[in-house]
Amino acid sequence: MFSAQVAGPPAHIATKDASEYADLLRRAFDVEFSVVDGLTGDLLYAPEGQPQQDWSVRAELCREVARRGRAEFIDEEEPLVVLALPLGESDGVAPVAVGTFVSREVLPDEDLGAAARLLELPPEEVAAWASRQKPWAPEMLRRVADMVLARLDDDRRIDELVHEARSLSEHLSSTYEEISLLYRLTQNLKLSQSDEQLGQAALEWLDEVVAAEGFALFLASDPRQEEAHTHRARPEDVLLTFGRCPVGRDEFKQMVDRLGLKPTDRPFVANRQVTRTDTWPCPEIRQLAIVPLAEGENLFGWLAAVNHSDGGEFGTVEASLLGSIGTILGIHSGNIDLYQQQTEMFAGIVRALTSAIDAKDEYTRGHSDRVAQVSVRLASELGCDERTMNRIYLAGLLHDIGKIGIDDSVLRKPGGLTDEEYEHIKGHVSIGHRILIDLKKMDDVLPVVLHHHESWDGSGYPGHLPSEAIPRSARIVAVADAFDAMSSDRPYRKGMADEKIDAIFRDGAGKQWDPEVVAALFRARDDLRKIIRRERIDLDADLKKFTG
Ligand SMILES: [Fe+2]
Ligand SMILES: [Fe+2]
Incomplete structure (x- = not known):
């Protein structure tokens, strides 16, 4: 899970509490330390079995030591010295450790009257205590004190580094989750995947990495919907949600409108500070992070995370993650849009070409449509897959496109043809090939246009290809072509009887x-007979079916 943004470590960290410091110092000096707060003068820790003193007297001195940040002797009365060590500051506490040392050997019965007054304790108690202490030369004491403070400083630095490393690793793991989410998304950027399918998947994946109660993807309807021949699938706005999204489609759209969000805007984030004001349009939404789905100037919709689930607030991490996903979804929608435009344009070209053939020879009107239909039915009978059938449909529509380049007088001649005229008509296969060769997406149609008059025994034209050397789709269209030619009425004859057609094919x-x-x-x-007998086939509907 993404946590809130990781704050940097404080300048000083309370790595230990007062008793831990006292412990550490006891091991270093073999002396008990008390710990005083250098800010307030409060006693934070007093070792057990030690003479109790009135710390209020020393509080001021300890404050001074804390302020200067150096180990110092704050009291001296031969043979006693009182050492104070500042231990840094954090969370409003500046612990100062205070220890009393003897600077020479003391005998148990020695008179330490003045020193006892320093400690405000009975002289015999002080002498007994002092005689048990290991003597420290003050210079040595100061040097060890500096070393101990340096060591504490190192500890503190190590703690800071550990903290930094932990933050970094949290950040890395969230970055990793982000990258893996984006990777998953890009792996699904297929045109076959609709924007709604991909969007719904993205919302579910977002739920794994963003701590939000709900996610929403608003997909706007297509403004070009009303234009002719556009068949983009979304006539109205759609709101996809995952988790708990407290607003519906129309409220969501109103919210975006009222916030005045623009497709070019950077991610928009609103937390409690904004959402609790009177002008906020959706009281049910406490936190909102929202980004546009846009590609260039086209706006396809909006992607939002709604209400932080851990009582936190959305920040730059959530905004940038949503932004990346919004960009990818926008590009995908843009590609789908472009693909649909291309498909529509392609269908328009095919429509124009078939109209041109119809206009050329009104007696064969509808021939291309019927050949396309019959070819597809044959292909399905032969177990061809959908993609092959789509190609065969197009090939059927365009197989005679080369007739555009044949003289009308020859094409419409009612009786028999001379050899010369027959050769001229045979040219329609190569003319058709030339017409389509520069059109992208026609690669699969070209072999059919060129070879639909080849014969299984190799006696056809233009290549005299035998049997399986003829592209299979051309063999299918050849049968459909002949079937329609025999079945349909022509100016010089009626369509043949079914029995005769059967006999010819047999x-x-x-x-x-x-x-x-x-x-x-x-x-x-x-x-197939039903197809032939149908009136003019609805070409537009079929074009959508096979090219869409
Ligand atoms: Fe032909
Ligand atoms: Fe034909």
Whole structure:
């Protein structure tokens, strides 16, 4: 989980409490220390079995030591010295350790009257205590004191470093989660994945890394919806949510409007300071982090985290994570949009081309539509996958596109053709190939346009390709082409009877046509006859179905 932003370590850290300091100093000096707060003069720690003193007298001196930050002797009365060590400051406490030392050997019965007055204790008690102490030369004492303080300083620095390392590792782990989330998202940026599918997945993944009660993805309806031939799937706004989102679609949109958010804005974050004011539009939302889904100037919607779940506030970590995801979702929506525009443009080109063939020869009007339909039915009978069937549909529509370049007089001639005229008509396959060769997405259509007049026995044109050397889709379209030509009325004859058509195909299987495709034709014959008998097929609907 992301925690709130990690604060830097304080300048000084209370790494130990007063008794721990006293312990440490006892080990260093073999003397008991008391600990006084150098700010207030309060006694923080007094060792057991030690003479109790009135610390108020020394409080002022301890304050001074704390202020200067150096070890100092704050009292001296031969043979006693009182050493004070400042232990730093944190959380409003500045502990100062105070220890009493003897500077020479003391005999148990020695008279330490003046020194006893210093400690405000009975002289015999002081003498007995002093005789048990290890004597310290004051110079040595000061040197050891400096060493101990340096050591404490090192400890403190180490603690700070440990703290920093911990913060860094927390930060790294949140960065790792962020990267892994973004990675997962980019792995799903397929055009086949709709923006709603990807968006819903993103909301669920966000829940794993952002401490929010709920997430919302607002996807705006397409403003171009009303324009002709646009078939983007979203006629109205959509609000996807995960977790607890206290507002609905319309309230969400109103909130964005009232906040005056713009697609170019950086992430917008509102915490309690803002949301508890009267002007805040959604009282149910205590914390909000929101980013646009945009690509260039196109705004596709908004992504938001709603209400912090740990009682915290949203910060830059949440905002930047949402921002990254919003950018990726925006790019994905932009790509889908572009793809749809391309698809629509492509369908428009195909529509224009088929209209051109129809305009050229009104007697064969509808031939391309029917060949496309029959080809798809044959392809499905042969077990082709959806992608292949989509290509075959297009190929069927455009197989005779080259007839645009054939003389009208030859194309519409009612009777038989001369050899020369027949050769001229045969040219429609290569003309069609030339027309389409520069159009992207036509790669799969080209072999059909070029080879739909090849014959299984190798006697066809233009390549005289035999059997399986002919592209399979061209073999399928060849059968559909012949089936429609035989079935439809022509200016010079009526459509043939079903029995006659059957006989021709039975005879031509394995000679003119691929026997497998002819077998499929017989199996699907009832469906195919229905297709041929249909009035003008709704080309627009089919184009959407097969190119969308
Ligand atoms: Fe043809
Ligand atoms: Fe044809």
